[in-house]
Amino acid sequence: MMNDNSIDHYRRRFLKNAGVTAASAVGGVQLINFANAKSDDQAVADSVRWGMLVDTSKCATDCTACVDSCNEEHGLELFDRPESDVQWIRKVELQNKSTGHQVSLPMLCQHCENPPCVDVCPTGASFKRDDGVVLVNKHTCIGCRYCVMACPYLARSFVHENLENQRSWSPRGKGTVESCNFCVHRVDKGEQPACVVGCQSDGHKALLFGDLNDPDSEISNRANTISSRELRADLSLNTAVRYEGL
Amino acid sequence: MPPIRYSRVVGKSKSYFMFLFSLCALALSGLVAAHFMDTNGHHVTGMTNRVVWGLPHVFAIFLIVGASGCLNIASIGTVFGRQDYKPLGRLSALVSIALLIGGLCVLVLDLGRPDRLIIAMTHFNFKSIFAWNILLYVGFLLIVVVYLWFMMEPRMKIYSRKVGVFAFVWRFILTTGTGSIFGFLVARKSYDTAILAPLFIVLSLVIGSAIFILAHSAIMRFGERPLRVPLISKICKLLALFLCLLFYMTLVQHLSFSYATERHGVEKFILAEGGIYTFLFWGVQILIGTLLPLIVFLVPYFNRLSFLLMGCCMVLLGGFAQLYVIIIGGQAYPLEIFPGYIVEDGFFSHSIAAYVPTIPELFLGVGGIALVVILVMMVIRILPFVEESSSSSVH
Numbered sequence: 001m002m003n004d005n006s007i008d009h010y011r012r013r014f015l016k017n018a019g020v021t022a023a024s025a026v027g028g029v030q031l032i033n034f035a036n037a038k039s040d041d042q043a044v045a046d047s048v049r050w051g052m053l054v055d056t057s058k059c060a061t062d063c064t065a066c067v068d069s070c071n072e073e074h075g076l077e078l079f080d081r082p083e084s085d086v087q088w089i090r091k092v093e094l095q096n097k098s099t100g101h102q103v104s105l106p107m108l109c110q111h112c113e114n115p116p117c118v119d120v121c122p123t124g125a126s127f128k129r130d131d132g133v134v135l136v137n138k139h140t141c142i143g144c145r146y147c148v149m150a151c152p153y154l155a156r157s158f159v160h161e162n163l164e165n166q167r168s169w170s171p172r173g174k175g176t177v178e179s180c181n182f183c184v185h186r187v188d189k190g191e192q193p194a195c196v197v198g199c200q201s202d203g204h205k206a207l208l209f210g211d212l213n214d215p216d217s218e219i220s221n222r223a224n225t226i227s228s229r230e231l232r233a234d235l236s237l238n239t240a241v242r243y244e245g246l
Numbered sequence: 247m248p249p250i251r252y253s254r255v256v257g258k259s260k261s262y263f264m265f266l267f268s269l270c271a272l273a274l275s276g277l278v279a280a281h282f283m284d285t286n287g288h289h290v291t292g293m294t295n296r297v298v299w300g301l302p303h304v305f306a307i308f309l310i311v312g313a314s315g316c317l318n319i320a321s322i323g324t325v326f327g328r329q330d331y332k333p334l335g336r337l338s339a340l341v342s343i344a345l346l347i348g349g350l351c352v353l354v355l356d357l358g359r360p361d362r363l364i365i366a367m368t369h370f371n372f373k374s375i376f377a378w379n380i381l382l383y384v385g386f387l388l389i390v391v392v393y394l395w396f397m398m399e400p401r402m403k404i405y406s407r408k409v410g411v412f413a414f415v416w417r418f419i420l421t422t423g424t425g426s427i428f429g430f431l432v433a434r435k436s437y438d439t440a441i442l443a444p445l446f447i448v449l450s451l452v453i454g455s456a457i458f459i460l461a462h463s464a465i466m467r468f469g470e471r472p473l474r475v476p477l478i479s480k481i482c483k484l485l486a487l488f489l490c491l492l493f494y495m496t497l498v499q500h501l502s503f504s505y506a507t508e509r510h511g512v513e514k515f516i517l518a519e520g521g522i523y524t525f526l527f528w529g530v531q532i533l534i535g536t537l538l539p540l541i542v543f544l545v546p547y548f549n550r551l552s553f554l555l556m557g558c559c560m561v562l563l564g565g566f567a568q569l570y571v572i573i574i575g576g577q578a579y580p581l582e583i584f585p586g587y588i589v590e591d592g593f594f595s596h597s598i599a600a601y602v603p604t605i606p607e608l609f610l611g612v613g614g615i616a617l618v619v620i621l622v623m624m625v626i627r628i629l630p631f632v633e634e635s636s637s638s639s640v641h
């Protein structure tokens with residue numbers, strides 16, 4: 001059973017395995033051996049929890065490789081209306097008010113363990129898969145936008161425009177809400193999300209994706225050895241996306 | 247008290263039909279606006295991913311809370327046994343139903359997928375306040391219909407008090423639910439406060455009473471019935487009490503926000519630096535919507551029908567402004583995801599969001615109001631809803 005008040009679930013698992021495999025983690029992103037790749041008729045396993053670790057020290061200002069890859073992968077068209085265009089991942093530039101320290105990082109759905117968007121959705125269209133990925137069922141979303149109101153990270157977008165050139169693997173719908181789905185169509189095949197691949201190809205390797213429940217995964221090992229934080233930790237949502245160097 | 251006689255209000259004059267025709271045109275333009283938004287996508291509205299609920303929501307919630315408050319007049323008659331309110335019960339229930347239908351139409355037509363209404367009625371996530379609201383609204387409609395039937399059917403009259411009490415309780419739950427849509431948004435500093443639930447209840451009493459007084463007076467005048475001005479004046483005194491309560495709740499809300507350091511930003515925004523929202527708060531909500539009507543309702547000099555009705559109009563303006571500030575001002579203020587950092591992104595996520603409503607949104611909202619008036623006019627034309635005569639003075 002999950003204990004809301006204690007340290008979050010996967011951090012506890014990390015602590016248990018502390019020190020075992022620290023050395024192998026250093027050196028940036030490396031492709032994860034997806035023992036969990038599944039065929040289409042296999043159910044999603046709850047033994048897995050997909051997560052992402054963002055190393056802000058490697059994330060380059062002005063680089064938008066992750067955003068571009070995401071837009072390309074999911075066929076997200078922009079209309080030069082930044083406030084109503086969809087964004088599944090966006091680049092954020094931060095400057096510490098007191099020290100002046102600057103950080104660049106990508107913001108995306110944080111795939112909370114206790115997602116507020118899922119709580120508020122009247123029809124249950126917003127849901128969380130057993131492997132922790134938060135998704136929107138395109139067939140039952142009525143476009144009420146309550147989930148957009150509830151998301152603490154502004155990670156959700158309402159589709160304000162007519163859609164063209166849709167990708168068969170990433171169906172979308174005007175008048176419904178969408179957000180980062182951790183590229184489940186790729187992950188289920190044992191591949192990495194598009195943003196992670198985009199970041200790697202650009203040589204930054206700032207994004208590490210993997211199974212947080214697997215004590216031997218690279219992401220678990222790394223999260224175990226360095227300090228990282230979840231955004232808006234005060235809300236106790238236990239996000240699957242964490243940031244180093246913030 | 248002599249038995250109350252009710253009759254239908256059948257307008258025959260040219261101006262009656264002109265008025266009805268204009269209302270139908272307005273309601274139709276609301277439908278056209280909704281269709282326009284639906285085919286083009288919501289980018290034709292002022293709404294964005296920052297301000298996801300715009301002017302149509304303000305109209306919808308205005309009508310929905312008004313519906314709950316309007317039924318209070320019937321409750322005073324049946325539940326609290328005040329004889330002089332009894333003749334008003336039927337109309338109060340009718341206007342209440344019409345307001346709820348109007349509000350729900352606006353709400354549904356503003357959905358991204360209004361065609362999926364059936365999904366909203368068949369798929370329920372019981373953890374969602376919104377889902378609860380759907381059940382509460384539908385339940386309210388059914389209860390008020392039964393309530394009306396019991397009030398109108400002599401054989402059932404003995405049960406009308408029981409249904410009245412039930413409806414009275416239901417109303418409180420319903421408005422608590424509506425307020426909680428905002429109050430439970432834990433991530434937003436502008437909301438996330440339990441006071442929004444009782445505040446919405448009082449706001450509903452304020453808006454509902456004012457709407458009822460205006461509707462009742464208009465119907466009596468156009469139906470050439472005697473209007474009991476002393477009763478109107480009495481309801482206005484009650485409205486003044488609700489206004490004071492609302493003022494108090496608003497005060498507590500802002501005092502508690504001002505006390506918490508983390509909410510200083512949003513407080514400063516609404517009260518001092520928010521441009522249109524600050525203006526709406528001080529100028530419309532507080533001055534026009536609260537202080538002036540209080541003077542009108544409480545100073546004997548203004549105790550005349552024309553002033554009282556003007557006071558009610560001001561109250562409605564204030565209530566609308568209050569909802570606008572809560573709903574839109576609350577979204578315009580940015581979420582704080584990175585405390586202690588200056589933030590920049592292409593999405594302007596950390597600056598005040600701009601929102602300017604567009605014409606289709608306005609038409610959709612006004613169309614909802616037109617629908618309410620049409621519904622009331624049609625029903626009182628067909629069924630005896632309006633008291634015919636009264637022993638009190640005629641003005």
Ligand code: SF4
Pocket residue numbers: 117120121122123124125126136140141142143144145146147148176177
């Ligand atoms: S917009 Fe869709 S996914 Fe979001 S809360 Fe409404 S129905 Fe659920």
